[in-house]
Amino acid sequence: MEGGAGLMPVVSKTYCSAFLTTLVVRRRPHVVNGGGFVVTDSNQKVVFVVDGCGRIGAKGVLLVRDGDGASILRIRKKEGVIQALSCDHRWNGYLLDYDEGKMDPIFSLRDTNPCFPFGKPTRISIHPKSKTKPWDYELLGSFAERNCAISTRNGAVAAQVIGLxxxxxxxxxxxxxxxxxxxxxxxxxxxxxxxxxxxxSTSC
Incomplete structure (x- = not known):
């Protein structure tokens, strides 16, 4: 863990564990168009549910809920003319009490892979941004191949996606x-x- 000790909450310290945690992601049945996926722990208990546009009814919006069904994180794809002409994807994550236009995101993700597949990694910034650190995490490897890691600026691995x-x-x-x-x-x-x-699974 970066820094050697302590928790690193972004959404909430409630979701930080002092122990290594293995989660299993399972796509919802294909009959649910853009339905998203379910996340379980080692005891097969549902800990997170992600809803895609097939359940929310809007593209470019994702909803993360906890195991009890309570919404905890709303994620939106940045839209607009400038974004439409841009070469990358930009997404912002907001807490449950998100109010568009009135609240800053807690994190943003920028993906330039559509234009620079071999030289521009996907990077994530935690808000508020630091002037000395324009980004905090980056994706290494290939999510599509289920072989990637979310790493910090210091090179520490925060999480790994492992295919089965x-x-x-x-x-x-x-x-x-x-x-x-x-x-x-x-x-x-x-x-x-x-x-x-x-x-x-989350796209329509």
């Missing part, structure tokens, strides 16, 4: 290993965006 295709024969089930101290809700929020960008 050799066991299940499908990309619809994979694991996310979150290192001690890191915010699991934040990690799942990032996974939700990557899922959408890659046209998977």
């Amino acid at each position: 295709r050799e066991i299940t024969g499908s990309k619809d089930l994979y694991s996310v290993v979150v290192q001690p101290g890191y915010d699991q809700a934040f990690v799942i929020g990032v996974i939700a965006v990557l899922d959408n960008i890659n046209g998977e």
Whole structure:
């Protein structure tokens, strides 16, 4: 863990564990168009649910809920003329009491891979931004291949996506290993965006 000790909440310290945590992501049935995915722990208990446009009814919007069904994180794709002409994807994550135009995001993700597939990694900034650190995390590897890591600026691995295709024969089930101290809700929020960008379970 970066710094060696302590919690690193983004959404809430409630979702930070002092122990290594392995989560399993399972895509909802294909009959639910853009339905999203379910996240369970080692005891097969549902800890997060991600709703995509098929359930929300709007593209470019993702909703992360906890295991009890309460909404905890809303993620929106940045729109507008400038964004439409831009070469990258920009997404902002907001807390439950999100009010567009009145609240700053708690994190933003910028993906330039559509234009620079070999030289521009996906990067995530925690808000408020630091003047000396324009970004805080980056994605290394390939989410589409279920072989990637979310790493800090210092190179510490916060979480890893590990495919289970050799066991299940499908990309619809994979694991996310979150290192001690890191915010699991934040990690799942990032996974939700990557899922959408890659046209998977949350997209319509």
